[in-house]
Amino acid sequence: MLILHCPYCGMDVDETDLHAGGQAHLKREGPGSSDEDFEDYLFLRENPKGVHFERWRHVYGCGKWFHAARCTNTLEVFGTYPAQTLEPPQEIRDKISGKRPGWSWGMFK
Amino acid sequence: MSNAVSALQGKVAPGEVTIREAGLRGMITLRGDLSDKQIRRVCTDMTDQKFPEAGKAHCEGDKGICWMSPDEVLLLVPYAEVNDHLTRIAVALKGKHYLAENVSDARALLYVEGEFAREVMAKLAPVNLHPDTFGPGDFRRTRLGQVAAAFWMRDEDTFAVICFRSVAGYAFDLLAASAKAGAVGHFVEG
Ligand SMILES: [Zn+2]
DSSP states (O other), rough: EEEEEEEETTTTEEGOOOOOESSSOOOOOOOOOOOOHHHHHOOOOOOOSEEEEEEEEETTTTOOEEEEETTTTTTTTTEEEESOOOOOOOHHHHHOOOHHHTTTTBOOO | OOOOOOOOTTEESSSSEEEEEEEHHHHHHEEEEEEEEHHHHHHHHHHSSSSTTBBBBETTTTTEEEEEEEEEEEEOGGGGGHHHHHHHHHHHHSSSOOEEEEEGGGGEEEEEEEEEHHHHHHHTTSSSTTTTTTTTTTTEEETTEEEEEEEEETTTEEEEEEEGGHHHHHHHHHHHHHHTTTOOOTOOOO
């Protein structure tokens, strides 16, 4: 069972109150992008064993989307943060670095 | 005028913990910038309650303000006064970016009353209802079994539960079954 902290409600919320939204920090490739970039945006996803960044929605609660950083291997949650950002906040990255030195994910490390 | 009736028309399941449908209650969904002074004032003026922090509700009698999300509150008022209050909101917030909607007839309000009401609720919702964590004044939107619900404590032994009208029967039966099954003893003071 996964428990995530909703950054809007300030509450610890059970997985069954949430809706999973897949990989976080996707950059939309629209008209004018190359076929490779568009394919990448549409179909290709990270599938790490370890540090992962995801989108979640507090669907039974406030209804807002937020981000979560967690380990797919141990289910450890490093932290959650609001959706209004293009990249993981430094505080979350530092926390991950403390626990998984040398981690990398997509363009982040 | 149509004869307005509540979802379960005051149905009661008596027992050690009693489930009771509360009848008609005025409910207004208000969305907007909750840090806005005028929005806060119109809420507090019409309910005579203080404006709640995140995750809280201030309710007394049939009036109250419930924090629903960073940009939404649920205002509780007497059923007959809803339209007056909507007019009041429209006047007070004229020109502002907000939404106010009468949702009274889209919802049902249930009371869970009795000594182990806390356990009746805890069996059905994925929420830590330990007395140290959840008490009167706290408000939670979550699910009850299979359906969305929101609840708060009126006092130590009473929960108020709001759900969609269309699932009021399910929520009532679920709570009644949980009450009938008895206490678990999980929250007994050691
Ligand atoms: Zn939330």
